Amino acid sequence: MEIKKLRLGELLLPSNVLMAPLAGYTCYPFRMLAQELGAGLCFTEMVSANGLKFKDRATRRLLFTTEDEKIRAVQLLGGDPAVMERMAGSGLLEDADIIDINMGCPVPNVFKSGEGSALMLDQKRASAIIRGCRKSGKIITVKCRTGIREDEMFAAEFARMCEASGADMITIHGRSRSMMYDGAPAYREIEQAKAAVGIPVIANGGIFSVEDADKMMERTGADGVMIARYGLEHPFIFSELTKKPCKKTAYEILAGQMDLCCRYYDETFTLSYMKKLSAYMMKKRKGTKRYKERLYQSGSPEELLEVIGLIFGADTGHPGAEC
Numbered sequence: 001m002e003i004k005k006l007r008l009g010e011l012l013l014p015s016n017v018l019m020a021p022l023a024g025y026t027c028y029p030f031r032m033l034a035q036e037l038g039a040g041l042c043f044t045e046m047v048s049a050n051g052l053k054f055k056d057r058a059t060r061r062l063l064f065t066t067e068d069e070k071i072r073a074v075q076l077l078g079g080d081p082a083v084m085e086r087m088a089g090s091g092l093l094e095d096a097d098i099i100d101i102n103m104g105c106p107v108p109n110v111f112k113s114g115e116g117s118a119l120m121l122d123q124k125r126a127s128a129i130i131r132g133c134r135k136s137g138k139i140i141t142v143k144c145r146t147g148i149r150e151d152e153m154f155a156a157e158f159a160r161m162c163e164a165s166g167a168d169m170i171t172i173h174g175r176s177r178s179m180m181y182d183g184a185p186a187y188r189e190i191e192q193a194k195a196a197v198g199i200p201v202i203a204n205g206g207i208f209s210v211e212d213a214d215k216m217m218e219r220t221g222a223d224g225v226m227i228a229r230y231g232l233e234h235p236f237i238f239s240e241l242t243k244k245p246c247k248k249t250a251y252e253i254l255a256g257q258m259d260l261c262c263r264y265y266d267e268t269f270t271l272s273y274m275k276k277l278s279a280y281m282m283k284k285r286k287g288t289k290r291y292k293e294r295l296y297q298s299g300s301p302e303e304l305l306e307v308i309g310l311i312f313g314a315d316t317g318h319p320g321a322e323c
Helices: 028-037 049-053 057-061 081-088 108-112 116-121 123-134 155-165 187-196 210-220 229-233 237-242 250-264 267-282 289-297 301-311
Strands: 006-008 011-013 017-019 041-048 073-077 098-103 139-145 147-149 169-173 201-204 224-227
Touching: 017 028, 017 237, 028 041, 028 237, 028 250, 041 049, 041 098, 049 057, 049 081, 073 081, 081 123, 098 116, 098 123, 108 116, 116 123, 116 139, 116 147, 123 139, 123 155, 139 155, 155 169, 155 187, 169 187, 187 201, 187 210, 201 210, 210 224, 210 237, 224 237, 229 237, 229 267, 250 267, 250 301, 267 289, 267 301, 289 301
Parallel strands: 017 041, 017 224, 041 073, 073 098, 098 139, 139 169, 169 201, 201 224
Antiparallel strands: 006 011
């Protein structure tokens, strides 16, 4: 695929390879890693507008950032236009450059509450949310799906509504809500959406290699791609796509993530996040299953880093992290 800078309003993203917002994973340390390896943008985990409204501490922690994160993008979830408008313009999001509105989450509890992909069934309300968030003065993007069911897809129609309502970019997961995360992406639907609007369209779904990214771009004509789960399993994909040099080993990457976590988060969060990320990066790595139990039983950052060293073939004498 052709790697190019991507303009959103007054912002110029360094590449058109983006990292998706993933609950439980795209915390500040991972966003910095994705940026280091070449991602043009990485979104926060899904942040509930209602959680912000009620000043939920865990929700607010998702917004953590520092001045080292040059472009800050928050993914906001909600179904009430008034609440979304108020939170988008609140001081809680004052550090954000971009607000990405979640109109694609397919999980039942989100859908039943009228949020996420349910908004695709109520374009009037979806439009009101985009227009309301736009009043914050920030760049507004939307992440959606191709439709609700496989036999009823309407990505182009929805993309036109998003553009007319003031969205600066739209990311389309190439599966319907009913498909969840399985099945081949609907390339044709993304292609039609791209042809229907003038704003950038990012293609997402089913990208697990450089070849998959090339195929997605060739078939859809999209302006860029968004990597999701494969970015956790193989973070080097950003470097491979953008040709940005990376000399770090998998162990060094995980050790760096540990350092950042220990610097900005408590030990409980650090252990939970590092175990999940390490487990993802272990996938398809031969001879590592025997370490999985030890990985999850590790009770301190030092012990966990030692196990990570065994899994990824590092010198276990590497300096440990302290929380």
